[in-house]
Amino acid sequence: MEFEAVIGLEVHVQLNTATKIFCGCKNAFGASANTQTCPVCQGHPGVLPVLNREVLSKAMTAALAINATIAPETRFDRKHYFYPDLPKAYQISQFDMPLCSKGVVHITVPRDDGTQYEKDIGVTRIHMEEDAGKLVHDEHGEPVSYVDLNRAGTPLIEIVSEPELKSPEEAYQYLTELKKIMQYIDVSDCNMEEGSLRCDANVSIRPKGDTRLGTKAEIKNMNSFRHVRMAIEHEIKRQIKAVENGEQIVQETRLYDANQNTTRSMRSKEEAHDYRYFPCPDLSPQRITAEMIAAARAKLPELPNAKAARMRDAYGLSGQDIAVLIETRALAEYYEAAVAAYPKQPKKIANWIMVEVNAHLNDKGIPITAFTTVPPKHIGMLFKLIDDGVISGKIAKDVFADMITSGDEPSAVIERKGLKQVSDTGAIEDAVKKVIADNAAVVAEFKAGKEKSFGFLVGQVMKATKGQGNPKVVNDILRKMLG
Ligand SMILES: [Zn+2]
Structure with a gap:
């Protein structure tokens, strides 16, 4: 029998607001343990949460970026569970009145034969919630665990996809696209290592052509997109093997172990009723007005897909070039500013940025935003000097190396080092x-x-x-x- 996989992803994105979701504590990664806490995020009894408006605004911008529908009214609920990183024993989340529903993420998926196909992946909902604290185990080799509540109350949005992903590769591309969009709209840095983007995968299999969903396992503990892809791949194989051996798939949560590239059972999966959801009496429902939506929409920049289409038409670049240049909004803006400074060589400037500039960034391990010694207009100037015959393309590399360290304009470097081309x-x-x-x-x-x-x-x-x-x-x- 042939099987097909059905995959849905739950992505948690930490919002980059200045303060936490329900208190005025600083929302920043890396501070000493428990230095960014107060009675509210420590979960003391009797304190009252107050919603940070900026969280609502950023969550709405995220919703609009994936064309989701924002509900006219949204409400917070309490989700109950006990764990030492959650002192009040409930998380303020959203249950049956989430902020938005029915979004879509457009992905391009490469095939093994070098071709690719496009697909729209539905997003079921986006809701707002607070993050929990963090447990630190075995610090300094001591057999004890500590609780750090700096993360408690960090604003999150949870983005739940429809079970429409059919392969580990589709899941990988969906995550890549979603991360790109969230970074473009500047609601999160989506740094997986620091936990500002986290992903759980619901994986099930069914006989090919069947329309009913099989029993799913939820996979957790994947800390890179590559691991998400590997974990799903492994889980699909595990389930097929189990079914072929006549075993029943049980609904459970499984942990991915990257070292062994395997998943193991952690606990049976909770159902919604296990959490005893009920409306949070401390927070009134939020009415979302047309003005609020318009204000969030006004914050939307040009999104990656629209940017790609426009740049293809404007500069005559290949799809591959565009994919590299729009990887981050900052890199795309750097490129366009360089071309604006000298519009005659869009293709050559693209190559220069993809090869020379990127080589330098990779070498130093810095993002384009930290590449401050060579502003984009200096790249434009460099190409004008090549076209005017002042320097050759070969000498331009030496000039560029000097520009990186000195921060000088290319003409100043050429003058100082006597690099002017001899046409005499x-x-x-x-x-x-x-x-x-x-x-x-x-x-x-x-x-x-x-x-x-x-x-x-x-x-x-x-x-x-x-x-x-x-x-x-x-x-x-x-x-x-x-x-
Ligand atoms: Zn606080």
């Missing part, structure tokens, strides 16, 4: 004469018809002019003098 025919003629005299054997080969020798002689003249001879002038004079 007298100086080049002298160099050509000397090269011809010094390389009699090669000259003879060329005259006997070996065209390759010409390239060698050009190289010698370029060397004699320290790479600054205008290549076209060098070629012309050399050919003339060789008769």
